Amino acid sequence: MDEVLKELAALIGQKEPQKRVDGYWFEATHLDPVALAEAMLNNQFRLSTTSAIERSDGETDIIYHFVKHELAINVRTTTKKQKLPSIANVLPSANWIEREIQDQYAVTFEGHPDPRPLNRPNEMPVGFFRKEIAEKVMKEREAK
Amino acid sequence: MPYTIPLGPIHPAFEEPYKVTLSCKGEVVEDCQVEVGFVMRSIELLAQRRNYIKDLVLVERVCGICSNVHASTFAMAVEKIAGIEVPARARYIRTIVAELERLHSHLLWAGIGAEDIGYHSMFMEIYFLRERVMDILEAISGNRVNYGMITLGGVTRDVTDPKSILAVADEVHKKLEKVVIPIFTKDPTIIDRTKGIGILTKEDALAYGTVGPLARASGIEEDIRESFPYAAYADLGFKRVTLDSCDVMARVVVRALEMLESVRLIEEALKNLPAGPIRTGDVPLEIPAGEATARSEAPRGEVFYYVASNGTDTPARVKIRTPSFVNIPSIRAMVKGQYLADMPLIQASIDPCCSCTDR
Numbered sequence: 001m002d003e004v005l006k007e008l009a010a011l012i013g014q015k016e017p018q019k020r021v022d023g024y025w026f027e028a029t030h031l032d033p034v035a036l037a038e039a040m041l042n043n044q045f046r047l048s049t050t051s052a053i054e055r056s057d058g059e060t061d062i063i064y065h066f067v068k069h070e071l072a073i074n075v076r077t078t079t080k081k082q083k084l085p086s087i088a089n090v091l092p093s094a095n096w097i098e099r100e101i102q103d104q105y106a107v108t109f110e111g112h113p114d115p116r117p118l119n120r121p122n123e124m125p126v127g128f129f130r131k132e133i134a135e136k137v138m139k140e141r142e143a144k
Numbered sequence: 145m146p147y148t149i150p151l152g153p154i155h156p157a158f159e160e161p162y163k164v165t166l167s168c169k170g171e172v173v174e175d176c177q178v179e180v181g182f183v184m185r186s187i188e189l190l191a192q193r194r195n196y197i198k199d200l201v202l203v204e205r206v207c208g209i210c211s212n213v214h215a216s217t218f219a220m221a222v223e224k225i226a227g228i229e230v231p232a233r234a235r236y237i238r239t240i241v242a243e244l245e246r247l248h249s250h251l252l253w254a255g256i257g258a259e260d261i262g263y264h265s266m267f268m269e270i271y272f273l274r275e276r277v278m279d280i281l282e283a284i285s286g287n288r289v290n291y292g293m294i295t296l297g298g299v300t301r302d303v304t305d306p307k308s309i310l311a312v313a314d315e316v317h318k319k320l321e322k323v324v325i326p327i328f329t330k331d332p333t334i335i336d337r338t339k340g341i342g343i344l345t346k347e348d349a350l351a352y353g354t355v356g357p358l359a360r361a362s363g364i365e366e367d368i369r370e371s372f373p374y375a376a377y378a379d380l381g382f383k384r385v386t387l388d389s390c391d392v393m394a395r396v397v398v399r400a401l402e403m404l405e406s407v408r409l410i411e412e413a414l415k416n417l418p419a420g421p422i423r424t425g426d427v428p429l430e431i432p433a434g435e436a437t438a439r440s441e442a443p444r445g446e447v448f449y450y451v452a453s454n455g456t457d458t459p460a461r462v463k464i465r466t467p468s469f470v471n472i473p474s475i476r477a478m479v480k481g482q483y484l485a486d487m488p489l490i491q492a493s494i495d496p497c498c499s500c501t502d503r
Contacts, residue, residue: 021224022437046353046366048439049465051450065437065448069371072437093353096473097465119181119502129189 004043004073011039012075023072031077033064037087037094040066045073047093052101054130058082060105079107086112104129146174151487153182158256158491160498164475166487173479173487178472184502191462196222196296196431199459204290206464207500209252212245213442214464215294220374221438221451222296222459226431232376232418234298239376240413241284241293242440243406247316248277249443250399250406253495254324257396260492261337266327273319280312298423306414313414317407328400338393342478342490345390352474355467356445357402358494361395363388368441375440380412392493399495430457442467444495466500 005024009015012031017024040047045066053061055078062084064075077084086109088095096118098109103120106127120128127133152163161182167175187206191199204215216238223230230238251274258266278288284303285291293299303309328334344354349362359366367384369377385401387394433455439448445467452461471494478490 020436041351044350046350046355048353048446048448049450049463049469051461051463053452053461063450065450067439067446069366072372072439074437091353092351092473093470096469117181119184121181121184129186134189 004045004071007039007043008036008073008075011035017073023067023074026073026075028075028077031075033077033085033087034090036064036075037090040073041091044068047087047091047097048072050094050097050101052105052107052129054105060101060107062101062107082106083108083110085110088112088114102126106130149484151491153179158496158498160496162472162496162498162501164487164491166479166484168484171484173482173484176476176479178475180472180498180501182502183499187503188462188464192459195429195457196459197429199462200294200296201290201292203462203464204292204294206466206503207442207497208289209249209497210245210442210444210447210500211290212241212293213440213447215292216242216375217438217440217447217449218451218462219294219296220440221436221449222431222453224436224438225434225451225453226296226428228297228424228427230298231421231424233302233420234422235376235379236413236417237284237299237303237422238294239380240303240410241281241291241299242375243409243413244277244281244284245291246443247403247406247410248274248281249495250403251277251324253399253443253492254328254396257489257492260489261334263333269323273316273324276312276316280309280316283309283312295423295427297427298421300423302422303414303417306417310411310414313407313410317404317411320403320407325400325404328396334396335393337489338391338396338493340391340393341482341486342392342493343390344474344478346388348474348477349390352477353470354445354474355470356442357395357398358471358474359445360384360386361398362390366446368439368446372439374438376413377409380409380416382409392489395493430455431459435461444468444497444500445471464503466497466503468494468497468501472496472501 012028017026045068048065048067051063060079066073099118146167146169149166153161163179165177166173203218204211206214255267255270285293344362346363370382370384385398431453435452437450448465450463454460
């Protein structure tokens, strides 16, 4: 377990992860998601999911949640100009969640093998979970 | 020349809508494409506009079968952020309801599986038994679909008469042992129809991130109840069921044997129900700023919640990852080289839930 954490710390460029009740948390400002995905797959970790959180500066925080038995490793990074490299070519488990984040938060995952909308209804604009867009849609609907 | 067959969105094997487009060569399937999103309700977005108490009611509606697990996992995440301790009696009651939910979900699946196989008498037997489990759930919670049992820091209703519930649990236990388990593990009709089809290798299971009985039937030794115990699982002990034959038969057997373990947990929890309060009194309406993840084992596998609070009574972000969201894409790995006639059963074997997947 310690070796995995050391390997990740070297990869992410952060000395010590934060230890919380729900696992280890890394904060990565400059992250190569593909290298991270490869390292986690080699260590038999499973990508549980990826969370997207809207930031006030127009970017999106992305948290990769990897798990293996009792161990949970969460790696947080931020998009640059709403873009991030896709890890779906390494991990098929990232395929749908990246499509979903693209639908809901308008993040482009570069190199995604199948970037079609996943569950966004046709009448909804891309990024309809972002506060500004969500409120605009709601006002339009109320006006009807 | 390969041709394509669309299955769904109005699906031949399920009540819920999703679409599988198969490319076939003769009777053999070469590849498929899965599409979801026909019942999207934006529950995550709605949860970010309501307070934590209203959200408990909302997230319970993510799924119509495993409703309780969503409320309990959401509550677990919020309790972690706020540092709320759940009393022992509430932890036991949460476990009882969670296992009853698993039991009725697995029985529902077994009934649908039997129907897909063409074993109608088995379907009748199983649904009769499932009705008894629903009776227990109704006796405990007053409800049959959304139980409304979970609240922050405990449960909303007490189990007042464990003895009468134990009597019904015993009846279910006997019938599982006498009818359901032998038929699903030894009956030639079931074996002929399920053995060796819909293979999902361990490598694929890991790469697709599959969870629950589907992953455990492919040799992945992961059950949150054992690896990261919550509620009362650490006190009650837990025996995981794992098989490595990776086919539909393995998924059938894993679910069948898990039902026995569920009944044992329910009986054990009812017999050892600790005295004391069912909820803590001091739960704040405004949750302190922070973030937490919570994982628990739903009938279909790991449910994952990420909740972020900004110190108000409304969560800043609620991310819900349901088991079917990671299990459904693995259909693609299972169908290659399989017969068209086996498609309904292969898809049924992952026990997909579209209302969960779309949220």
